[in-house]
Amino acid sequence: MTSRRPWPFVLRALLGWCGLGFGSWALCLLLLQVLFGRQVEALQTVQLGRDLALNVRLAELALERYPPHLVSELTGLDLAVVRQPSSQSPLSPALAQQAKALQAELCRRLAHCPMVVANGRSWDVWVELISPLEPIWLRVSLRSPMAWPPEPTLLFLSLLGAGLSCGALFLLLEVERPLRGLERALALVGDGDDPDAVPARGAPEVQRITHHFNAMLDRLAANRRDRDTMLAGIAHDLRAPITRLQFRLSMPALSSEDRDRCAGDLQSLERITGQFLLFAGGADGEDPVDLPLDQLLAEVSTSHPPERLQLDLQPVLACVKPVALGRAVGNLIDNAFTYGLAPVVVRLRSVADGALIEVWDQGEGMPAHQWERALQPFQRLDESRGEQGHCGLGLAIVAHVVRTHGGQISCASADGDAPGTFVIRLHLPSRPAAAVLPMVEKS
Known part of the structure; x- marks a missing residue:
């Protein structure tokens, strides 16, 4: 009958694996962000530039006939009437690079090249619109690389990578390493040695196999002890009648034929006894x-x-x-x-x-x-x-x-x-x- 792990041990193991899984997921997400963040950001900039170019055209057409506040209410665009937006906060290199890439995308899609100004306080940029009466700027929110939730593609890939890494680590620690110890013990049994009981570690299935293996070791040891005891007992019991026969053979009452027959029997008994003793491990x-x-x-x-x-x-x-x-x-x-x-x-x-x-x-x-x-x-x-x-x-x-x-x-x-x-x-x-x-x- 296999023994079960106590609940505190199971709870600690479960919490440990949960923590390991969360850490692996965070590490995979960070690595993917470092490796593929630039490519994902470039694709997002292209998508944003295509949508923003359409909004800029529509807003500029509407501003030719309607005031900015009415255009903002009708289209939902964040328009501001200022000469040029400015920011007292220093710009991060990532925001400046993303603003420059967005400006290049707008210049490629529009007939003119609008000015794009980044806002250092928030992850926003201002896009200059062509207006016949006053300077008007369109405010656009960009996505920060550290924004939450992460990009769905990177999130899925990081979850997949964390699952694979935790699964491989689980197989290594909970299955492969205990099975390797079990394999070494089996090799010792195959060589005729008596290994110690293998500690029951790892996955529940591996523990059950280990318990069965230890039970087999106990049975083999018991059978070996019984065999040695039986053979040693047989050899010991045979030596007493052999000694008595030898003593009787020394008496002159027996005929020479009976004495020869008894001597032959004695040699056979001596041979059998010696073989039993040797087979029982007497010379090991x-x-x-x-x-x-x-x-x-x-x-x-x-x-x-x-x-x-x-x-x-x-x-x-x-x-x-x-x-x-x-x-x-x-x-x-x-x-x-x-x-x-x-x-x-x-x-x-x-x-x-x-x-x-x-x-x-x-x-x-x-x-x-x-x-x-x-x-x-x-x-x-x-x-x-x-x-x-x-x-x-x-x-x-x-x-x-x-x-x-x-x-x-x-x-x-x-x-x-x-x-x-x-x-x-x-x-x-x-x-x-x-x-x-x-x-x-x-x-």
Whole structure:
């Protein structure tokens, strides 16, 4: 069940986004005014000059027969009878420039070029009219660049720009950044690590995904703890009867046949117990050390006769976990004897980016479609082997050990001049790196 944000937090977030939206709108409006204010002002001057030229013609025609006050009442024009209007206030550069542009537009549209005088106290200009009796001026109000409301075109564009910028910022802060943190946590889970719970931030939808992800982490951790407890318990419970059997075998009452049978059972139980312990993570805490890898492989192979196990080892110094890697190579050798044919060949080669361990046998190998299944735990390709101490963890343990070393495992059939017909290769890097998923490929 997802937790909701408290109302004060939601209210603060809402007020913050409203303030950000208003600030973005004001900034966009200011930028548009700076960038396109001159063009909009020029278009307004052209429109005003066209309308004003028509009013000037009509007013001048009417002034030839009627007095100014009557013309002003009939037409609604603001006419004044003065010799020349003046202003004590200094003119702003914008007003002077707009007045000059309006005069140029009137001169272009009229037969004569009237005088245009700007009023410094207000955003007005006076246009001189031709009158037969007295000087008459027409007062025209201009639009200030800072007038409110802004020009509709700039207002619409600024609202659109503010909406786009706030939307992009919302996606960046409330969606993209929390999802990026979730992606990093997912990558850690894919690499086999246990990341901390991801803080639930961002949009409500992203928070719901984060809550589900954290719940998944809790379930995975619980399942991993249960698995480790179960496997450790199984291994612990098996060791007690193994010890009792070993003690009974030391008694002289058993026949040699029964003693051999019990000894075989003991070896199977010991093998299963060791595999369970290793698969449960018993070697994960082992620290890697630098050692001669060829000597480690030679020591692992000492329990097999040389006519059945051949070694082809180059001197290689590597940083590995010796106990885990020794058990992994021992599993490969046992599998080669169990599922393949002797002689088994263990070969070690130094490559550019690490070491390559190969275990060859003379058997038929396994079908390509079963390779990935063979790497899964508790999978036995030959069910008849289950009574011989094989619990289906051999290759799964090898894949786990190789993954903890940052290496790769692959299977292949023989090609060309090879010491066997089927091989399992372990590619180990020079130094232990981040864990990678096991790979199976066919050459």
